[in-house]
Amino acid sequence: MSKALSRNVWAQSAAALALAAAGVSAQAQSTPVKIGLMLPSSGTFADLGKGVSNGFKLYVNEQGGKLGGRAVEYLAVDDESDPSKANENANKLVKRDKVDLLVGTIHSGVASTMAKVARETNTLLIVPNAGAGEITGSMCSPNVFRSSFSNWQPGYASGLLAAKKHKTAVTISWKYAAGDESVRGFREGFEKGGGKVVKDLTLPFPGVEFQPLLTELASIKPEAAYAFVAGAAQVKFVKDYAAAGLKTSIPLYGAFLTEGTLAAQGDAASGMQTALHYADGLKNPKNDAFIASYTKAFGAKPDVFAVQGYDAAQLYDAGMRAVKGDTKKKAEMIKAMENAKLDSPRGPLSFSKSHNPVQDYYVRVARGNQNVMTDVIVKGLVDPSPDCKL
Ligand code: PHB
Numbered sequence: 111m112s113k114a115l116s117r118n119v120w121a122q123s124a125a126a127l128a129l130a131a132a133g134v135s136a137q138a139q140s141t142p143v144k145i146g147l148m149l150p151s152s153g154t155f156a157d158l159g160k161g162v163s164n165g166f167k168l169y170v171n172e173q174g175g176k177l178g179g180r181a182v183e184y185l186a187v188d189d190e191s192d193p194s195k196a197n198e199n200a201n202k203l204v205k206r207d208k209v210d211l212l213v214g215t216i217h218s219g220v221a222s223t224m225a226k227v228a229r230e231t232n233t234l235l236i237v238p239n240a241g242a243g244e245i246t247g248s249m250c251s252p253n254v255f256r257s258s259f260s261n262w263q264p265g266y267a268s269g270l271l272a273a274k275k276h277k278t279a280v281t282i283s284w285k286y287a288a289g290d291e292s293v294r295g296f297r298e299g300f301e302k303g304g305g306k307v308v309k310d311l312t313l314p315f316p317g318v319e320f321q322p323l324l325t326e327l328a329s330i331k332p333e334a335a336y337a338f339v340a341g342a343a344q345v346k347f348v349k350d351y352a353a354a355g356l357k358t359s360i361p362l363y364g365a366f367l368t369e370g371t372l373a374a375q376g377d378a379a380s381g382m383q384t385a386l387h388y389a390d391g392l393k394n395p396k397n398d399a400f401i402a403s404y405t406k407a408f409g410a411k412p413d414v415f416a417v418q419g420y421d422a423a424q425l426y427d428a429g430m431r432a433v434k435g436d437t438k439k440k441a442e443m444i445k446a447m448e449n450a451k452l453d454s455p456r457g458p459l460s461f462s463k464s465h466n467p468v469q470d471y472y473v474r475v476a477r478g479n480q481n482v483m484t485d486v487i488v489k490g491l492v493d494p495s496p497d498c499k500l
Pocket residue numbers: 216217218219239240241242261288340341366
């Protein structure tokens with residue numbers, strides 16, 4: 111073969127290879143992107159899991175069912191909020207189903223294991239609720255993002271709020287990562303505002319035997335109380351608190367305590383003040399549109415969990431748009447997600463260096479079936495995440 115001819119053959123086969131490669135990637139992008147939803151659909155956090163899942167799907171439906179030009183296929187696992195099953199459940203989605211994105215979960219202990227699996231397998235993970243500090247702290251990773259909060263954030267904001275009126279407080283929480291970290295955040299904010307936490311009372315997750323703790327609280331007589339119990343259990347907690355006659359004598363604070371449950375709590379919750387990064391009574395065009403379309407799609411009012419699910423999908427879409435659906439371009443996707451400025455129903459949402467939300471914390475007052483926004487307690491609150499080296 112002459113030199114010129116062989117060069118020509120080489121050029122032709124290179125072109126053929128390039129075409130074939132383009133064909134393969136075009137084919138990959140015409141297949142649906144696989145999203146693993148690892149959320150609780152049973153137990154005390156079942157409604158929270160549903161809110162996240164509904165919110166995520168609502169955003170995708172608003173994009174015509176496609177992200178980065180690709181259809182979406184969901185694979186769902188009920189994680190039961192059980193940390194002992196988390197490794198197996200996460201691996202089912204990652205190794206068996208080969209999902210492109212893992213979304214989950216509500217419970218901090220389960221989510222920490224998901225983050226470990228995501229790190230080990232370099233799978234993209236978006237945490238749409240669980241606040242475990244280590245996920246965007248000591249365990250932080252380029253492929254792990256959170257669309258919700260770190261437990262420290264709402265605890266800290268609640269501490270600042272309670273310190274405006276009170277000097278002493280007792281905390282009540284479930285004894286697991288979320289309870290411990292939420293109380294730590296509360297203490298920091300409360301002390302910053304000049305208050306002092308005089309006692310921490312705890313019970314095991316997901317227990318609802320609140321009576322002995324309420325009796326002890328009444329005997330200590332602090333000026334205020336802060337509680338972290340969540341999901342279905344917070345309905346019983348707030349009702350037990352009122353029934354014990356404590357509602358007016360020891361005002362109760364808690365970031366999530368009235369979120370999504372006002373209808374079930376009724377008068378027991380009325381007038382309660384909370385600090386959170388969302389309020390259904392928040393007035394902005396995005397929230398108005400979100401509440402209208404969520405209510406139309408699901409026949410129920412959205413809550414903060416639905417917002418966090420919606421924003422998890424928005425965040426993923428920022429990455430998918432940047433690479434036109436080519437999920438193999440992971441570094442480019444991650445960069446676009448890091449730089450995302452989302453128009454969230456909660457207000458402007460961006461991400462810190464550790465991939466945790468930077469967001470405003472609102473003061474809310476429970477009136478009827480709404481958490482009415484009355485003030486902003488901290489603007490653009492960043493979890494300092496000193497242990498994250500990204
Ligand atoms: C958590 O486990 O991190 C958690 C669960 C429920 C909440 C908030 C945090 O409402």
